[in-house]
Amino acid sequence: MKITRQLFLFLVFLWTTKAFSHLTPIPTEHFLLHETLDHLGNYHVFWKFNKTHITFEVHVKTRGYVGFGISPNGKMYPSDVVVGWVKDGVPHLSDMHTVGHFQPVNDTSQDWTLLHGQENNFGTVLKFERPLTTCDNNDTDIVDATMRIIFSYHPDDPTDDNLMPWHGATRRGAKSMMLLSTSKQYKLPNDSQTKDLVHHQFNVPTKRTTYQCRVYSLDDITTKHHVIKFEAVIQKDHEPFVHHMNIYKCHNYPRKYIGTNFECYTGSLDMMPCGNVVAGWAVGSGPFNFPPNVGLPLGENENEYAYIIEIHYNNPGAVT
Known part of the structure; x- marks a missing residue:
């Protein structure tokens, strides 16, 4: 069966008000x-x-x-x-x-x-x-x-x-x-689309470790698609605080919690019932591209509309 070549690109943004710029040095010769x-x-x-x-x-x-x-x-x-x-x-x-x-x-x-x-x-x-x-x-x-x-x-x-x-x-x-790949840019199909899951304006607590969750609804996707790429984008100056992220797919998730931002593994158990990890990111990782003939199905089950992003913040210096 042919896989529908449509992309939903998951982007996770962490909010900061600081502006940052970096100077890129000039190499002694041309490097690809x-x-x-x-x-x-x-x-x-x-x-x-x-x-x-x-x-x-x-x-x-x-x-x-x-x-x-x-x-x-x-x-x-x-x-x-x-x-x-x-x-x-x-x-x-x-x-x-x-x-x-x-x-x-x-x-x-x-x-x-x-x-x-x-x-x-x-x-x-x-x-x-x-x-x-x-x-x-x-x-x-x-x-x-x-x-x-x-x-x-x-x-x-x-x-x-x-x-x-x-x-x-x-x-x-x-x-x-x-190191031995020149494919710096993955060429996306012409019919690809993007979907942003944005986590913003969150103040990282001063405690050493925080697991923060946010619930997103994808019930606007009503026909079968396939995810072919995941990417996490972290606002500059926040990289030291982000240890890893997981995306969970939920089945029959309570709609009253859609859009909720909460500390994972605390409070009501029905807020975090999802054990199906569909994507992950950790320090040092880059974008993840599925092979050309592979994709993660999305939108084929009306009861699987909710996704939770779990972010592990690490703040050992209690930076405010």
Whole structure:
């Protein structure tokens, strides 16, 4: 049976009144691919690849050391990392790996090649490359799949390779990326439509963890459609507070709660009866596209009109 190629794109907006702008640094050559790894715009990575090698160029707003790596789980340990810095105009780069939650150690085989390093008005620039596959057990093969990139930086240079100050909790992060894909924009069918589920003007509480829910009605969709893409859009300056989101599809949900905004898992149980998760997002994720011949059915059951978005806010610093 042919799938109806109509799109409902779910967008989740978190409200802020602050204006934010970021300066994108200029790479030393043309790179097809570029990502900003942190929400402040302090860490940019440009890259390109061929059949055998991959080349990265990082621009980081610091005069100290820079860390970049590949992790199986998005955490600092275990991971395959490269650490570099520029001191007195001389660039340094070390191929390393983590052996615990402390300073990484040098690989016996140094498979990353330093191509360029400098400090400029933006900060530190390092360009380096390596084969996609090495024979080093401490290296991670770079493949055509989602990979978890980790990053870190520090305002100071190491005194030597064996004495590196901790980057701290706020100068690090992770992002899921397709390193060997040039499909930066997913081409949508011409008959696609969008549907926005907007969560706005919510003040994040000062407590460490909050699970906030909002109920949406899609009963205006009365014929069968298929969802082919989900995307979460978070207002800049709110990224550190959003840990993950889930979208639940509800069956025979009480209409009196449509439009309600409430704290999840508290109060009346009939407000949160839905256990069918149809979409999710977590830190480091990007848009989710279904394969060309796959879609999530929508609008075929008149009793499945209600959806709940659950957002996990994380505010350990009790920011107001």
